[in-house]
Amino acid sequence: MATPTFAHAVFQTGQLDTMKQWYLDLLDGHVVYEGHNLCFLTHDEEHHRIALLQLPVPVERKAPNAAWMHHLAYTFASAEDLFQRYVELKEKGIAPAMPLQHGMTTSLYYEDPDGNFVELQIDNFSTPDEATAYMEGPEFDGDPVGEPFSAEAFLADLRSGVPAAELTTRTWARAHPLESGLDWRRP
Numbered sequence: 001m002a003t004p005t006f007a008h009a010v011f012q013t014g015q016l017d018t019m020k021q022w023y024l025d026l027l028d029g030h031v032v033y034e035g036h037n038l039c040f041l042t043h044d045e046e047h048h049r050i051a052l053l054q055l056p057v058p059v060e061r062k063a064p065n066a067a068w069m070h071h072l073a074y075t076f077a078s079a080e081d082l083f084q085r086y087v088e089l090k091e092k093g094i095a096p097a098m099p100l101q102h103g104m105t106t107s108l109y110y111e112d113p114d115g116n117f118v119e120l121q122i123d124n125f126s127t128p129d130e131a132t133a134y135m136e137g138p139e140f141d142g143d144p145v146g147e148p149f150s151a152e153a154f155l156a157d158l159r160s161g162v163p164a165a166e167l168t169t170r171t172w173a174r175a176h177p178l179e180s181g182l183d184w185r186r187p
Ligand SMILES: [Fe+2]
Pocket: 071, 072, 073, 119
């Protein structure tokens, strides 16, 4: 059986230029094509990863309780890479809506200008098998969402030399809780 790979996501929007700049910033991407109320972006070897479609009618912001995809996710190679992007985005006024320690990933959830979430993450384990074993274990079963944490505390500890293996745990996250904002554990 042939195995396809994931290619791209397309968003319909009422604010093409704002969405375009946000995704260019988030992904450090570039425009491949723009015109006819469309914009195609990429940040890697693929010809386009994100496309934006400006609708010719008034567009409502996605309601939080709408049935739709919850988020896209992108993986960085290291905590240093992820938090370098965190710092670059913060300088552009883009902050995560919620940093979340899932256990198998350390994740920063950003909310785009239309209300779609995008997760920037690192894998906490070096192999998918180790992550799968974690997801089959008691900590994950007890709480499959994880711990919101302070991104600023993570950055400070990372810069001060705390090993990533210690930082990327729920134990560390519980000791450095999210200061304010979203918490998906609360109804
Ligand atoms: Fe995710």
